Amino acid sequence: MSAIRLLVLGAVRQHGRAHGYQVRADLEYWGAHEWSNAKPGSIYHALKQMARQGLLHAHEIAPSTAGGPPRTEYEVTDKGTEEYFTLLREALVARDRSIDMLSTAIGFMVDLERAEVVALLRERLRRLAAWRDSVTEHYIPGDGPEKLGHIGEIMNMWVHAADGEAAWTRGLVERVENGAYTFAGEGEPFVGVLAEGQENPYATGERHPQDTR
Numbered sequence: 001m002s003a004i005r006l007l008v009l010g011a012v013r014q015h016g017r018a019h020g021y022q023v024r025a026d027l028e029y030w031g032a033h034e035w036s037n038a039k040p041g042s043i044y045h046a047l048k049q050m051a052r053q054g055l056l057h058a059h060e061i062a063p064s065t066a067g068g069p070p071r072t073e074y075e076v077t078d079k080g081t082e083e084y085f086t087l088l089r090e091a092l093v094a095r096d097r098s099i100d101m102l103s104t105a106i107g108f109m110v111d112l113e114r115a116e117v118v119a120l121l122r123e124r125l126r127r128l129a130a131w132r133d134s135v136t137e138h139y140i141p142g143d144g145p146e147k148l149g150h151i152g153e154i155m156n157m158w159v160h161a162a163d164g165e166a167a168w169t170r171g172l173v174e175r176v177e178n179g180a181y182t183f184a185g186e187g188e189p190f191v192g193v194l195a196e197g198q199e200n201p202y203a204t205g206e207r208h209p210q211d212t213r
Helices: 003-015 020-029 040-052 078-093 099-111 114-136 145-177
Strands: 056-061 071-076
Touching: 003 020, 003 040, 003 071, 003 078, 003 099, 020 040, 020 071, 040 056, 040 071, 071 078, 078 099, 078 114, 114 145
Parallel strands: none
Antiparallel strands: 056 071
């Protein structure tokens, strides 16, 4: 599963309707180009691909009176909304997904209800514990990695990674249960998108042929 689909669907959904350059600007504003595959080419490709798949509806917008080429604005369809929430829920519970999927899911978790997010994160903890148990069937952390030769360092890394992720997840569950953030059904959530014309302090400045589209 690629994070780019969830990122693009979420970004378009937050605007209601957005053209490709707006989506790119938002993802750069979030730093997604640093921790995911959200590069300009992949963003524009994802928009067009998901429009073909019926997840996005493409609106052709006429040029402004000031001139310039027309732009395509995208809107999430009902099918796209269903796909968005499926990807979001899967990313919150899946232990074997890459860090960019989890980062994306945390960025959009407030689109779900608080109780569901807690339940999904607890399921993630269960899966992390089960995976750790499977690793320690062959590797005893207390004995140290040396008994398995340098290969033991791999399992040592896995155990430390699982412990660290579990500790972070438990902390997030506690914060959410104690009322942190605004989730679906609770009022207006925090939305980190750029307003039209707002300067992006984190823009890469990299030009792409489709920036006008």
